[in-house]
Amino acid sequence: MSPTLDKIRLAPKVLLHDHLDGGLRAETIVELAREIDYGRLPSTDPDNLRLWFEEAADSGSLERYLETFDHTVAVMQTREALVRVAAECARDLADDGVVYAEVRFAPEQHTTMGLSLDEVVEAVLEGFRLGSQGRGIRVGTLLTAMRHMARSMEIAELAVRYRDVGVVGFDIAGAEAGYPPTRHLDAFEFLQRENAHFTIHAGEAFGLPSIWQAIQWCGADRLGHGVRIIDDITLAGDGSAKLGRLAAYVRDKRIPLEMCPTSNLQTGAAASIAEHPIGLLRRLHFRVTVNTDNRLMSSTSVSQEFAKLVDAFGYDWDDLQWFTVNAMKSAFLPFDERLALINGVIKPGFAQIKWQP
Numbered sequence: 155m156s157p158t159l160d161k162i163r164l165a166p167k168v169l170l171h172d173h174l175d176g177g178l179r180a181e182t183i184v185e186l187a188r189e190i191d192y193g194r195l196p197s198t199d200p201d202n203l204r205l206w207f208e209e210a211a212d213s214g215s216l217e218r219y220l221e222t223f224d225h226t227v228a229v230m231q232t233r234e235a236l237v238r239v240a241a242e243c244a245r246d247l248a249d250d251g252v253v254y255a256e257v258r259f260a261p262e263q264h265t266t267m268g269l270s271l272d273e274v275v276e277a278v279l280e281g282f283r284l285g286s287q288g289r290g291i292r293v294g295t296l297l298t299a300m301r302h303m304a305r306s307m308e309i310a311e312l313a314v315r316y317r318d319v320g321v322v323g324f325d326i327a328g329a330e331a332g333y334p335p336t337r338h339l340d341a342f343e344f345l346q347r348e349n350a351h352f353t354i355h356a357g358e359a360f361g362l363p364s365i366w367q368a369i370q371w372c373g374a375d376r377l378g379h380g381v382r383i384i385d386d387i388t389l390a391g392d393g394s395a396k397l398g399r400l401a402a403y404v405r406d407k408r409i410p411l412e413m414c415p416t417s418n419l420q421t422g423a424a425a426s427i428a429e430h431p432i433g434l435l436r437r438l439h440f441r442v443t444v445n446t447d448n449r450l451m452s453s454t455s456v457s458q459e460f461a462k463l464v465d466a467f468g469y470d471w472d473d474l475q476w477f478t479v480n481a482m483k484s485a486f487l488p489f490d491e492r493l494a495l496i497n498g499v500i501k502p503g504f505a506q507i508k509w510q511p
């Protein structure tokens with residue numbers, strides 16, 4: 155039986171690529187805006203606002219997609235707002251059946267009303283703690299530095315400082331074209347010396363050079379998106395694939411790809427789900443994982459991303475479990491904890507749902 159959305163929701167899922175400021179509830183944005191007198195929301199009706207985000211993000215360009223974050227970031231400037239948004243994020247993910255999530259955000263964007271970077275991080279950690287209590291979910295935090303800014307070293311230091319209390323890694327995000335990862339080489343080298351983990355948004359709005367730099371110059375553990383790795387794969391008429399050196403390296407080293415299908419359609423990185431590189435990359439056994447990126451802007455959830463892939467590629471429960479185990483193996487958690495979740499939660503959970511009438 156082909157997995158249905160309702161049953162997919164019950165399966166224990168893992169999410170590695172989700173932005174805190176891309177997943178707010180529309181009702182919450184309206185309430186928070188009212189509290190701080192933020193008057194620039196495109197609508198104060200939650201339903202209209204939700205639609206506005208989805209339509210405005212569906213722009214065909216990453217740069218225009220990112221403009222929608224002005225509004226979510228604007229209402230996430232106080233401790234109370236950050237705690238609330240993070241707590242609701244954990245609850246919404248738990249309601250979708252996510253058992254382990256890594257949620258990222260850029261602390262430097264949340265200091266306009268006077269919070270320090272430390273206060274921002276502490277508020278978000280507190281929110282995740284409150285929201286995940288008793289919900290069967292564990293949430294790790296990734297700290298993001300904005301690639302067009304110059305604060306990556308500071309944010310990397312922040313990530314290391316909070317590594318034992320919930321921050322599990324580091325990332326860079328924002329417009330990709332014109333801002334290569336090597337701009338932040340000092341931050342990545344610092345993290346490597348500290349034995350810390352990081353992922354890099356690469357190969358989303360820019361091609362192979364971005365992926366190559368992220369891996370071979372910066373030492374990224376994982377790639378955010380990485381869809382353009384298909385530019386290094388040639389398909390022959392008989393369906394066989396020839397991998398270039400970079401694609402072969404990514405596959406051989408099992409470098410995880412944090413793929414976000416719906417987000418890619420909106421930013422123009424892929425034309426349709428059916429044509430999304432995830433189909434080929436999964437067939438070639440790259441370490442593919444399935445993610446939401448921004449649940450608000452893409453009006454999605456992990457379950458809905460899975461359901462779309464089931465529709466487009468005919469995936470069965472074994473495929474969905476494979477994506478999930480890939481994600482858990484690639485998490486920035488200690489090995490024994492990853493193993494415990496795979497063997498104690500994911501495999502038994504999928505087995506139960508698969509055989510349920």
Ligand SMILES: O=c1[nH]cnc2c1ncn2[C@@H]1O[C@H](CO)[C@@H](O)[C@H]1O
Nearest residue numbers: 173220223258259260298327328355
């Ligand atoms: O798909 C994406 N590609 C690049 N940057 C992104 C994407 N989604 C969100 N952000 C950026 O990351 C910041 C911190 O969470 C967001 O404010 C947004 O500017």
Ligand SMILES: [Zn+2]
Nearest residue numbers: 173355378447
């Ligand atoms: Zn992203």
